[in-house]
Amino acid sequence: MKIQMESGQNKRQIGRHVKLAGMGRALAGNVMNFDGGTRYRLRTGETLLDLAEEAAEKALAEAGMGMEDVDCIVCAMATPLQAIPCNAALVHERMAKGMHIPAMDINTTCTSFISALDVMSCMIEAGRYGTVLILSGDTASAALNPGQKESYELFSDGAAAGVLVKADPGEASGILYARQCTWSEGAHDTEIRGGGGLLHAFSLTEENRKDYYFDMKGIQILRLCARKLPGFVEDCLREAGVAREEIQAVVPHQASKALDVIMPRLGFKKGTYINRVSAYGNMVSASVPFALCEAIQEGKIRRGDLVLLMGTAAGLTVNFMLLRY
């Protein structure tokens, strides 16, 4: 609490008059069934770029826009498609080749979409950009360890996208409150150690192969969450001046089936938040925008509703955002 009170964060947050003008989602084509539910994995020849493009085209269509209306392309993804360039440049190549729209990646792992909304709404508020296309999605299937059943059967490959615009003066839409915390005690509870600069692809051997797989220490994550999340959520609600009952929809990151353990502990009863883990599993950065998009399409979230986006991410990072849809 000491840091929070002394720091500039959250003390003078202003509302940001932005609106999600359109959203879209896409699933990989290979459907698999496990005990825990249905999962989607990339087919041979299919890449995350295909899914990202499909989701973004749907989002633009819903917004009644084309790429020529977009001022910035943001990839809010947890993992790189290539080591260089950034993911957004590769999406740009697919969707905006020949145009000069800036492309940028924003990454807080599984909550990257929430962070991107947070960041880009400030840029819109500052007049820096008018319309931003945000894409999330990851190739989870590339690094799953068949020997770690808990994670191997959990993930899906999917993508989701949203078009963020300045809201008209008469519209209620906006971001009311956003907060992120990172507790790096959990930095190695969810990780893929290999593949980057610390343990390069060239260092892969039969002996260290497991370092290149996704590795999740479920019990440790739950313990850290149990210690940190209740206080965090209470702080956020108090700072935002919002009661749980005022929130029409809660869209948490679809981390695992432990969602039904964690959310009630945070004061959100079963049935009051969206849980699509059995239908789709964990789609890493795509989970939150995918679930949000689906809820909007199914009429569970309507214009003017107060929506809570929240989630834990590798880091351990946690994001909390109150959005008037």
Place this chain on the structure above:
Amino acid sequence: MKIQMESGQNKRQIGRHVKLAGMGRALAGNVMNFDGGTRYRLRTGETLLDLAEEAAEKALAEAGMGMEDVDCIVCAMATPLQAIPCNAALVHERMAKGMHIPAMDINTTCTSFISALDVMSCMIEAGRYGTVLILSGDTASAALNPGQKESYELFSDGAAAGVLVKADPGEASGILYARQCTWSEGAHDTEIRGGGGLLHAFSLTEENRKDYYFDMKGIQILRLCARKLPGFVEDCLREAGVAREEIQAVVPHQASKALDVIMPRLGFKKGTYINRVSAYGNMVSASVPFALCEAIQEGKIRRGDLVLLMGTAAGLTVNFMLLRY
């Protein structure tokens, strides 16, 4: 030009009253000499995290601050340290373990530091954060191809950091103008194809080994730059309402020795911009903040000076920022 005029970008940019309160830099410990100049590469046991921490500690010391004053840790780096979590979470573990400061990555490859200044100055202006620690740096040496002399002898491993704060009302410091463009015609002119979700570490073979090396098509990049940059720079200067003569210091990305070919074509005569390519080579995302930090330390840039940060990045992305230091 059409898109630019129709879009919201840059039309109503407001000045952002922020200040770089402190900067720091660090070089890898293994010094090598090539024809093109001196290069620095990580020693055995040394990692980019060591350099990033050293640079950040210097930046904080110069700002008269400690980690407890920081509201957000941003890694503005081109390449991942691990596939998961994001780089900023790993820096957090080094420097802020036990604290709950949010950690986030922002990536536009070599111009990531400029993009992070652009983004975070909007967040500061919106009241979202007060003090932001931005770190840049990459492990270039991990992916250099000994068979591609042009790039093998060009890169150094280094890091640089800056502390960005809200400027006091009486201070002249601020960001006057920022613009980014991405032309994805150049997406594959500078790249590391392997290591991410499209071509995973597990797919590495003796045959495709070159796909995991840094690959630079120098001539193609120069051609695309020659076609795009002159118009871009003129547009920026005109939109900003600033003449070249008013700028006290130009800090370009230290892309290669071609700097002395490109900059004069953009109207910046040899000697009017900082060129440290022979001293340090290309330090990827660290190049711009490292050169900026050095120029400040050497008294070449003083408080109140109008500074132009600019550079090309894999993408092809180009960033242009006018900063009153």
